[in-house]
Amino acid sequence: LAKIRKFLQWCKYFKNSELPEFNRGVLEVLRQPLEDRQITISRIKSTISYPANLMLIASMNPCPCGYYNHPTKACVCSPGQVQKYLNKISGPLLDRIDIQIEIVPVPFDKISDQRQGESSNIIRQRVIKARQMQERRYTEYTGIYCNAQMNSKLLAMYAQPDAKGLALLKNAMERLNLSARAYDRILKVARTIADLEGAEQILPNHLAEAISYRNLDRENWAG
DSSP states (O other): OHHHHHHHHHHHHOTTOOGGGSOHHHHHTTHHHHHHSEEEEEOSSOEEEEEOOOOOOOOOOSSSSSOTTOSSSOOOSOHHHHHHHHTTSOHHHHHTOSOBOOOOOOOHHHHTOOOOOOOHHHHHHHHHHHHHHHHHHTTTSTTOOSGGGOOHHHHHHHOOOOHHHHHHHHHHHHHHTOOHHHHHHHHHHHHHHHHHTTOSSOOHHHHHHHHHTBGGGSTTTTO
16 A cells, blocks of 8 residues: 555656656556456455556656667667666556557658548547447446456457457467457457447457557567
8 A cells, every 4th residue: 555655656746757767666566456446455454455446547668768669760778778678567567558559750741631630529429429338238237337347257248259350369369479368458448449439249350459559569569
C-alpha cells in the first residue's frame, strides 16, 4: 500500500515523465490491480483487499536518446543501453497492458493533408453506443459492465472467434510467442472493436486489428 501511495505521489510530481523513469519496484506493484482490479494486503493476523479498478495510460521512449527504430535518425545508444532502458519495464507488467502501440514520426504529407477526418462527436457517439451494448450484455453478471472485466467463461460465450479467426490467432501466438494472458486480452480488445462496429460476432478483421495493437510483443522491438 505504501508503494502504491508512493507511485501516486510520483505521478503528481512527474506527470510528463516516461514510464521507465519510475522505480521498477514501484511499477511492479501495479501488476495485481491491473490483473485483479484489487489490492490485497497481507499481515500476520489478517488479510484485506481494497478495490483498485484503474486505467493505466503510459508512454515511453524506446531508448535513452529516443531514436531507436527511428526511420530516418540514427540511435546513438549502445545495444546494452537500449536493453537496460527497456528492461526497466518487465515482461509481466507489459503483458498486462491491453493496447501497446509504437508511434513513429508522421511524414510531412500526412501532416499537411487537408482532408477532414471523422469528427470527435461522431466517435464519441460510437463509443457511447458500444458501452451501452456492453452494459446490456453483462446485465446478469454482478460487478461486470465492460469487456475488460470478462473472465474465461464470458470470453467463451461472447468472444469466441470462428475457425478462420482461430487460425489467425494461432499464427500470431506462435509467431510473437504470446502468453495466455495476451491471448485473453487480444480477445477482449477484439470484442470491443466488434462492438464499435456494431457487430454481433468477432470477425478475423477484428482479431487482426487487436493483434496489431500488441506492437511491443514483436521480437525485434527490444533489440
